[in-house]
Amino acid sequence: MGCCSSQQASGEEIQRKIAVVGDSGVGKTSLIQYFMTNDFDEYTPQEYIASALKVDEKLVELKKDKKVRLYIYDTGGQETFKHLRKLNYPKSDAVIICFSVENSESLQNVKKNWVPEMQKLCPGIPMLLVGNKVDLRNSARTIKNFVRHADGRNMAKGNKMVSYIECSAKEGENVKEVFDHIAQVAVKRKVIRKDTEEA
Numbered sequence: 033m034g035c036c037s038s039q040q041a042s043g044e045e046i047q048r049k050i051a052v053v054g055d056s057g058v059g060k061t062s063l064i065q066y067f068m069t070n071d072f073d074e075y076t077p078q079e080y081i082a083s084a085l086k087v088d089e090k091l092v093e094l095k096k097d098k099k100v101r102l103y104i105y106d107t108g109g110q111e112t113f114k115h116l117r118k119l120n121y122p123k124s125d126a127v128i129i130c131f132s133v134e135n136s137e138s139l140q141n142v143k144k145n146w147v148p149e150m151q152k153l154c155p156g157i158p159m160l161l162v163g164n165k166v167d168l169r170n171s172a173r174t175i176k177n178f179v180r181h182a183d184g185r186n187m188a189k190g191n192k193m194v195s196y197i198e199c200s201a202k203e204g205e206n207v208k209e210v211f212d213h214i215a216q217v218a219v220k221r222k223v224i225r226k227d228t229e230e231a
């Protein structure tokens with residue numbers, strides 16, 4: 033190995049598989065769609081919303097000359113799609129677990145359903161917690177029981193998740209940050225896994 037062994041050989045492409053999970057309706061498909069197209073479609077057709085499994089791919093630049101191709105897996109949160117997640121989510125490199133800040137039950141289900149399901153399918157997988165639809169909380173005219181930033185942060189901490197990020201696919205706020213962060217986490221994980229295998 034030469035002096036540059038830790039650098040990526042030119043032309044070599046890093047690829048990582050990212051699962052996106054969370055309750056139905058929390059905004060998973062909209063988040064991915066905004067990341068792919070820079071656009072939010074309020075009138076997403078129903079069949080698209082209910083899609084059983086969709087895989088998008090996009091090249092993300094981590095830093096100069098270091099790129100990673102993300103394969104982003106989106107399935108419905110419904111129980112009926114559980115068998116599909118079982119088939120498709122093993123070997124994921126990292127997972128984005130979503131909830132909506134206007135739906136506190138969807139936050140509780142992170143702990144109750146999504147963390148256990150992902151830990152079972154992919155033991156030790158890095159998990160990023162994402163609170164969607166912050167535009168609703170920011171623009172609220174009435175007092176409603178929105179999930180607070182501290183609630184999300186505590187959920188992430190309490191479940192050993194790598195971070196907590198709030199975003200809005202509608203406003204495009206923080207969407208890029210979510211995927212930049214998960215790309216970095218996923219790339220780092222592979223190095224650790226490889227080191228352990230070689231040890």
Ligand SMILES: Nc1nc2c(ncn2[C@@H]2O[C@H](COP(=O)(O)OP(=O)(O)O)[C@@H](O)[C@H]2O)c(=O)[nH]1
Nearest residue numbers: 056057058059060061062074081165200201202
């Ligand atoms: N206000 C607001 N609505 C959103 C946002 N993201 C998604 N939605 C709406 O929430 C609903 C469910 O979104 P969808 O992406 O299909 O959720 P999924 O079932 O988790 O894939 C749709 O009506 C979206 O238009 C957001 O950031 N802000």
Ligand SMILES: [Mg+2]
Nearest residue numbers: 060061081108
């Ligand atoms: Mg969806």
